[in-house]
Amino acid sequence: MQKIYLLASFLTMSITILTGCAQLKPHKKPIEPLETFVPQNLGAEFQDVEYIPKIKSFVIILDASASMEDVYTGAVNKGHPKFAVAKDILTRMNTTLPEIDINSALVTFGHGFFKPLDKTFVVYELTKHSRGLLENALNGVTIPEGSSPAGNAIKDATNLLLTSGGQNAVILVSDGEQLIGSPLARAQDLKEIYGDKVCLYTIFVGNTAEGAKALRELAREVQCGFSVTADEIASSDDMADFVKKVFLTAIPKQVSDIDSDGDGVYDKDDECPDTPKGAIVDSRGCWVVKGITFDYKKWAIKEEFNSNLSNIVDILQKNPDMHIRIEGHTDNIGSMEYNIDLSQKRAQAVKNYLVGKGIQESRVSTVGFGYKKPIAPNDTEEGRSLNRRAEIVPIK
Structure with missing residues (x-):
């Protein structure tokens, strides 16, 4: 009986000592997370x-x-x-x-x-x-x-x-x-x-x-x-x-892979370099009034195309120091004198829209080229409709 008592006492003392040591053992300070690293993009x-x-x-x-x-x-x-x-x-x-x-x-x-x-x-x-x-x-x-x-x-x-x-x-x-x-x-x-x-x-x-x-x-x-x-x-x-x-x-980089102005058209094919960021361009890299077609002998901008001009307004608002020139074009039906006047009216119609949206008039100039600069053959109706256009050129 005495042996059992001594054994029990020994176990009790051992547990007490171990518990006390555990309580006295200092807690480790939590380690901070590893540093954040943002890699340089070498793509x-x-x-x-x-x-x-x-x-x-x-x-x-x-x-x-x-x-x-x-x-x-x-x-x-x-x-x-x-x-x-x-x-x-x-x-x-x-x-x-x-x-x-x-x-x-x-x-x-x-x-x-x-x-x-x-x-x-x-x-x-x-x-x-x-x-x-x-x-x-x-x-x-x-x-x-x-x-x-x-x-x-x-x-x-x-x-x-x-x-x-x-x-x-x-x-x-x-x-x-x-x-x-x-x-x-x-x-x-x-x-x-x-x-x-x-x-x-x-x-x-x-x-x-x-x-x-x-x-x-x-x-x-x-x-x-x-x-x-x-x-x-x-x-x-x-x-x-x-x-x-x-x-x-x-x-x-190969020259064929360079797109300096970031418009999606490589420099070797880009006929209009230095277009501003976000500009909508055609296959030549030229800033165009995308989606707008002028009817034969007309210069009015149809209401259905007003939303297409919002891209130009947005870019001009984001670049308050930018000046642009609007170039009007026509098909080849009629005299050059007549088409110069018609192309000028088309360019002016776009300018009037922009000014109406708050763009300062002094930032926008216009010019009409008539049918001097076609982008498609004038021997089909489809080609002539493509030539009845307006283009935007940034002015430095």
Whole structure:
């Protein structure tokens, strides 16, 4: 009975001590969300140049060892685990890289104390790259644990690239701490096998000078590529610069693909350059009173066409310093003298409408060309109806 009492007392004291320790244990301050990142858009439609891939394939090596669980003391996402910062940097790279025809693979190393020290994991082999592919793979990478066999991961990358031709890149993201697996020797192997067909880029996400030095030495060993820190490529502009250097070659846009005034008609076909933004143009790129046709020998604007003029009114209201010239045209029936007068009346009718909507009269001039500038043959009724038109020309 006494033994039972003593045992009960011991259990009660143990529970009390454990409960007290739990109560005294400080609560961790919640970690703030990762920083918001807005990638620079490198799509061709937003650039003065067109970007094409400079490499055929790339392999990412991500350090998932135990030291990557330590808090990052750098600038970008300070206070978060180094592993979270590393994945965020790769996400920034992934969202900045435009959708181009390129292959990618992902290798990690680390993965637990109860697994072999040289453990690496090929998350996915060389596959046509897409943002979704890498994003999903990064989200599925396990919690960092274990040692840092970076050399074995570089060997994995070397083997993966055997199926790729052309120029290639290996991107190693790590804190550079206690790297094993002879990473320098494996980098030499990479260089010997591929020569100048492969470059090694290292991204340092760490807190020690020794770790940064280790990654710089790896990049130098391959003699192509460079080493950067997470902080150096964290901003939108800096990440875009990194992506351009690693992945892209810039070539001038073909003249045939340039649309300087953004009206939807390429410059080589645009007979009316410098039309204002939002202007409705015809197939020649000329700002027209769209949808309005003048009856034979008439200049009155039919009420059904009033709404078509709202585009011009809207543009003039948004551009108060803009002046325009309205050019009237006709078909070729009748004398030139008669048609000059008729085309002038058509231009004046459009001006009167605009002035009536509040546009200052001094901003609008008119001219009549008669049938001097046809846009369609005058030998059919359809062609003649197209020539009975008005055009708008911005005046600088």
